[in-house]
Amino acid sequence: MKELTVATSFDAVSALRQVGPARFEADLHPEWTIVGKPNGGYQLAVLARAAAALSGHPHVVAASAHYLRAPVPGLVTVEVDVLRSGRGASQLRARLGQDGEARVEALLTMSTLDPTGAAYWDAGLPGPGNLAWDACRRLVPRTPDGSRVPIMEQVEVRLDPECEGFIRGRPSGRGELRGWLALPDGEAFTPASLLFAVDAFPPATFDLEFTGWVPTLELTAYVRALPAPGPVRILQRAQLLGARRVDEACFVWDSTGRLLAQATQLAAIRLG
Amino acid sequence: MKELTVATSFDAVSALRQVGPARFEADLHPEWTIVGKPNGGYQLAVLARAAAALSGHPHVVAASAHYLRAPVPGLVTVEVDVLRSGRGASQLRARLGQDGEARVEALLTMSTLDPTGAAYWDAGLPGPGNLAWDACRRLVPRTPDGSRVPIMEQVEVRLDPECEGFIRGRPSGRGELRGWLALPDGEAFTPASLLFAVDAFPPATFDLEFTGWVPTLELTAYVRALPAPGPVRILQRAQLLGARRVDEACFVWDSTGRLLAQATQLAAIRLG
Numbered sequence: 211m212k213e214l215t216v217a218t219s220f221d222a223v224s225a226l227r228q229v230g231p232a233r234f235e236a237d238l239h240p241e242w243t244i245v246g247k248p249n250g251g252y253q254l255a256v257l258a259r260a261a262a263a264l265s266g267h268p269h270v271v272a273a274s275a276h277y278l279r280a281p282v283p284g285l286v287t288v289e290v291d292v293l294r295s296g297r298g299a300s301q302l303r304a305r306l307g308q309d310g311e312a313r314v315e316a317l318l319t320m321s322t323l324d325p326t327g328a329a330y331w332d333a334g335l336p337g338p339g340n341l342a343w344d345a346c347r348r349l350v351p352r353t354p355d356g357s358r359v360p361i362m363e364q365v366e367v368r369l370d371p372e373c374e375g376f377i378r379g380r381p382s383g384r385g386e387l388r389g390w391l392a393l394p395d396g397e398a399f400t401p402a403s404l405l406f407a408v409d410a411f412p413p414a415t416f417d418l419e420f421t422g423w424v425p426t427l428e429l430t431a432y433v434r435a436l437p438a439p440g441p442v443r444i445l446q447r448a449q450l451l452g453a454r455r456v457d458e459a460c461f462v463w464d465s466t467g468r469l470l471a472q473a474t475q476l477a478a479i480r481l482g
Numbered sequence: 483m484k485e486l487t488v489a490t491s492f493d494a495v496s497a498l499r500q501v502g503p504a505r506f507e508a509d510l511h512p513e514w515t516i517v518g519k520p521n522g523g524y525q526l527a528v529l530a531r532a533a534a535a536l537s538g539h540p541h542v543v544a545a546s547a548h549y550l551r552a553p554v555p556g557l558v559t560v561e562v563d564v565l566r567s568g569r570g571a572s573q574l575r576a577r578l579g580q581d582g583e584a585r586v587e588a589l590l591t592m593s594t595l596d597p598t599g600a601a602y603w604d605a606g607l608p609g610p611g612n613l614a615w616d617a618c619r620r621l622v623p624r625t626p627d628g629s630r631v632p633i634m635e636q637v638e639v640r641l642d643p644e645c646e647g648f649i650r651g652r653p654s655g656r657g658e659l660r661g662w663l664a665l666p667d668g669e670a671f672t673p674a675s676l677l678f679a680v681d682a683f684p685p686a687t688f689d690l691e692f693t694g695w696v697p698t699l700e701l702t703a704y705v706r707a708l709p710a711p712g713p714v715r716i717l718q719r720a721q722l723l724g725a726r727r728v729d730e731a732c733f734v735w736d737s738t739g740r741l742l743a744q745a746t747q748l749a750a751i752r753l754g
Contacts, residue, residue, distance in 0.1 A: 271727075272700040272748050274546030276573050276589040278566040293587055294550040299699075301548050303575075303587060315565055315575060317548040317587055319699055319748075329724035330754030331690055334657045334731075385606045418603055427571075427591055428544040430702040432729055432748050434722060450706060450741055452601035455543070457704055457744060459606075469722055472729060474746050476544050476591075476704050482602030 218242075218364050220393045220403045224256050226263065232290045234260045240283035241360040247280045249361055250314075250426040250475075251409025257304035257316045258402040260288040265300045267320040269401040274430040275316040281308040293317075323401065325436045329469065338443050338463040339388060341370050346389045349412070354379060354420050366392040366441070367411060376416040385418045385448035387411050391462075392441035399437040399470070408460045408473035411446040415456055415479060418448065424456070424477045431460075431473035438464040451482045490514075490636050492665050492675045496528045498535065504562045506532045512555035513632040519552045521633055522586075522698040522747075523681025529576040529588045530674040532560040537572045539592035541673040546702040547588040553580040565589075595673065597708045601741065610715050610735040611660060613642050618661045621684070626651060626692050637682060638664040638713070648688040657690045657720035659683050663734075664713035671709040671742070680732040680745035683718040687728055687751060690720065696728070696749045703732075703745035710736040723754045 223239040236256050238248040258270040286308045293301045299321040306314040346368035351359045354377060369389040375382055391410050393399065399407060408431045413424040443463045448456055456479045462471040495511040508528050510520040530542040558580045565573045571593040578586040618640035623631045626649060641661040647654050663682050665671065671679060680703045685696040715735045720728055728751045734743040 272548065274548070274589060274700065274702055276544065276546070276565070276591055278573055293548070293584055301550055301587070312565055315573070315589055317546060317589060317700075319548055324725055327725045329722055331657065331723040332721070333655075334686075334719055334721035383605075385603065414606075428546065428589075428702070428704070430546055430700070430746065432700070432746075434724065434727070434729075447606055449604070449606035449744065450601055451603040452706065453596055453599045455706070457706075472721065472746075474702065474704075474744075 218394055219397050220406065221397065224252065224259055224402065226260055226288065228263065232264060234288040236286050236288060238281060238283045238286055241364055243283055243360050245357060245423050248283060249406065249409055250277055250429055251406040253306055253314050254316060254429060255402045255405040257288060257306055257314065258318055258405050260290050261302040261304050261318045261320055262402065264290050264292060265302060265320040266295060267300050267322050269321060269323045269433065270318055270405065271321045271323065271433050272319040273316060273405055275314050276428050277314050277426050279311060279313050280425065281306065281313040323436050332469060335469060336445055336461060338467045341388060343368065343390050343441060346370055347374060364394055365410060373417055376420055381417045381419060383418060385414050387414050387417055387446045389444060390441045391444050398439040399442055401433045404433050404462060404471040405431050407442055407444065407462050408471055409475065411444055413477065414446045414448040414458050415451060419481055421480050424479050427476045427478055429473060429475040431471055433471045435468050435470050437470050438466050440465050442470060451479065454479060454482055490666055491669050492678065493669065496524065496531055496674065498532055498560065500535065504536060506560040508558050508560060510553060510555045510558055513636055515555060515632050517629060517695050518554065520555060521678065521681055522549055522701055523678040525578055525586050526588060526701060527674045527677040529560060529578055529586065530590060530677055532562050533574040533576050533590045533592055534674065536562050536564060537574060537592040538567060539572050539594050541593060541595045542590055542677065542705055543593045543595065544591040544704050545588060545677055547586050548700050549586050549698050551583060551585050552697065553578065553585040595708050604741060607741060608717055608733060610739045613660060615640065615662050615713060618642055619646060636666055639683060645689055648692055653689045653691060655690060657686050659686050659689055659718045661716060662713045663716050670711040671714055673705045676705050676734060676743040677703050679714055679716065679734050680743055681747065683716055685749065686718045686720040686730050687723060691753055693752050696751050699748045699750060701745060701747040703743055705743045707740050707742050709742050710738050712737050714742060723751065726751060726754055
């Protein structure tokens with residue numbers, strides 16, 4: 211059992227202590243937050259690590275979370291139920307709680323990803339583009355209204371100069387953010403931390419109109435391949451905004467252009 | 483409490499009998515099947531109807547299902563847990579079981595959809611196109627290898643002639659099916675039956691290469707608006723096929739061109 215340390219690597223801030231046969235504790239790090247709230251993908255990654263500990267399969271391949279109440283940084287409990295344990299895959303339910311209340315409930319399908327397999331057909335995906343790391347600029351850890359975004363001091367989000375106009379109050383109107391994401395100190399991504407990656411970028415709606423917090427209601431991610439070491443390329447885009455909800459799609463590629471993960475989320479927004 | 487009848491309307495084949503405070507029974511109809519298996523969206527719709535019965539909110543807005551073991555047609559049980567009941571939305575967990583075994587586990591967020599609201603921004607969506615109902619041909623209730631697909635005798639799936647080449651062994655290679663869907667006897671769609679609609683089309687991979695059954699592993703759907711009466715337009719498309727799994731995205735519009743629902747699914751496939 212691993213103890214949480216003050217180090218801010220993803221591995222450390224998502225570490226679990228097993229405290230029962232299907233029960234864990236974790237400490238959500240106060241710096242891995244946006245306006246005081248731990249990032250939703252980070253919370254789901256913690257659940258995936260707990261599921262992996264109880265599954266015969268090491269890699270999360272599908273995860274769906276419904277967010278009930280945002281936890282605050284600090285101690286959380288994780289409870290896991292194995293729903294089915296099969297030869298090729300297993301399915302689990304996991305719940306993140308704080309102060310005796312459920313905060314996130316998730317379903318996870320675990321399997322074993324092949325480190326060598328290439329896609330058989332991927333023409334239905336948007337392309338990763340050829341945007342270089344150096345051609346992107348690091349996102350400053352402040353929202354356009356000046357709020358500090360501590361998590362952006364932990365990870366490095368770099369945006370295509372064509373879609374960072376929102377920082378200066380000039381969103382492009384395309385509802386699309388492209389760029390790169392690196393974990394602290396060049397830490398390699400894993401299937402679990404890819405669940406953080408699909409929710410790491412600012413809301414793609416910032417490229418339409420700036421708003422405050424855009425809390426995730428539901429997040430579903432599929433992990434399709436094991437990442438090459440190093441930072442990942444990300445495309446985050448909004449699809450439809452209406453009735454104060456927006457859905458966004460996210461695609462994550464490694465530096466070789468291999469699609470690693472894809473996700474959709476439904477979020478609440480003060481627009482529409 | 484409604485009794486199942488032999489009528490094959492969606493309302494009838496997804497009807498529930500409440501048998502306890504949070505427990506229901508339903509009969510999965512033998513004709514709403516593909517190779518003897520009840521359609522995955524149909525199963526999720528049954529869970530959404532059970533969730534609606536126990537929620538203070540009438541409409542499913544987000545639903546995520548992980549499929550554990552395919553049930554056979556006939557008696558199933560549905561158990562529902564309310565996870566959180568809020569003012570604007572409630573979240574529930576629902577499980578479909580058969581013969582004492584869990585078959586589908588789902589998380590659902592319920593709310594109240596506004597019958598009048600229009601999208602504030604939807605430029606991130608593919609368009610509904612202007613394909614007319616009459617320009618599409620009804621899909622014959624047989625797979626290309628001659629198997630009967632009973633559900634296609636219940637509902638009417640009509641495909642754009644440009645993407646029905648797979649029927650004659652000539653898929654277009656785009657991995658995309660467009661067309662229309664109607665319930666029996668012009669029955670109007672509801673938020674619950676839209677969860678069936680997002681899984682009603684043949685696999686979009688038929689437009690790449692024909693295979694046998696493509697069982698859904700995970701399905702997540704968002705319902706964004708209340709439908710106008712009548713059939714719905716559907717776009718089902720594959721994104722990436724590899725390592726014997728494929729993800730597909732689905733978009734559903736009503737006849738006025740309003741986006742009603744969108745979904746992604748991860749499925750197993752004997753290709754890649």
